[in-house]
Amino acid sequence: MSASRPTRVALVDDHAIVEVAFRAALAEVPSVQFLGISPTVHELLVEHPDAELVVLDLRLADGSSPISNVTALREHGMRVIAYTSGEDPYFVRLVARTEVLGIVRKSAPVDVLLETIRSAAAGQALMSTEWAAAIDADPELADAGLSAQEEAVLAMFATGLKTQAVASALGIAVGTVEDYVRRIRSKYARVGRAAPTKIDLYKRAIEDGFLPMPGRE
Structure with a gap:
C-alpha cells in the first residue's frame, strides 16, 4: 500500500443512520477513505471488496456469528476493528482472542474510535480498556509455559523493538533472539493461542501479564 494513499x-x-456519524467523523482523518456501510459481512464483501479496514458491529440482525464474521473478513485480507455496545461479554471475550486490531465500545468518545482506526490503518493493534477487560475476564487462557528469558524477550519484542535492540538490551546474539521468538511462537501454538505475527505476540504478552494492560500501572 502506498504511504500517500488513504486506507479504505x-x-x-x-x-x-450510523453511516452519517461515521462519515462525518472520518472526514477529519485524512489517512482514511470511508467507503460506506453494509448491513452484513456478506454484503460488504460484495459491495466493498476493496476495503482494507472494516469496523464490525458484533451483533447484527442476521444473527451471524461475530467470530465467523471476523474470520471471513480476515480471509479476504481485511483488517478488523470490533465495534460493540458490550451487552454480551461472552462475545467480546471471544472476539478479543481473534485477529482484530482493536475493540471499541459504542459509548466510547469519538476520539477513541478515531485513534483506534488510525492505528489499525497503520497495521497496528491498539489495546483499549475494553479489550483488556475482556482478556482479564477470560478464564480459558492456557499457560504457554515460557521460560524467564523467553518472557523477557517477548515483553521487549512485542512492544515493537527490533531484534537487534532486544539482543543488545539482553546481551545476547541476534540469532539467539530469533531462536527465542520461534520457540515462543511454537509454545503458544501448542496451547491453541497462535501468534504468527508481531501483533499476535503483543496480544499474548498483554494476556499473560508480561506487558501492562491499558489504564493500569
Whole structure:
C-alpha cells in the first residue's frame, strides 16, 4: 500500500443512520477513505471488496456469528476493528482472542474510535480498556509455559523493538533472539493461542501479564 494513499475503510452495521456519524467523523482523518456501510459481512464483501479496514458491529440482525464474521473478513485480507455496545461479554471475550486490531465500545468518545482506526490503518493493534477487560475476564487462557528469558524477550519484542535492540538490551546474539521468538511462537501454538505475527505476540504478552494492560500501572 502506498504511504500517500488513504486506507479504505468500510463499516458493517445494520443501522443505516450510523453511516452519517461515521462519515462525518472520518472526514477529519485524512489517512482514511470511508467507503460506506453494509448491513452484513456478506454484503460488504460484495459491495466493498476493496476495503482494507472494516469496523464490525458484533451483533447484527442476521444473527451471524461475530467470530465467523471476523474470520471471513480476515480471509479476504481485511483488517478488523470490533465495534460493540458490550451487552454480551461472552462475545467480546471471544472476539478479543481473534485477529482484530482493536475493540471499541459504542459509548466510547469519538476520539477513541478515531485513534483506534488510525492505528489499525497503520497495521497496528491498539489495546483499549475494553479489550483488556475482556482478556482479564477470560478464564480459558492456557499457560504457554515460557521460560524467564523467553518472557523477557517477548515483553521487549512485542512492544515493537527490533531484534537487534532486544539482543543488545539482553546481551545476547541476534540469532539467539530469533531462536527465542520461534520457540515462543511454537509454545503458544501448542496451547491453541497462535501468534504468527508481531501483533499476535503483543496480544499474548498483554494476556499473560508480561506487558501492562491499558489504564493500569
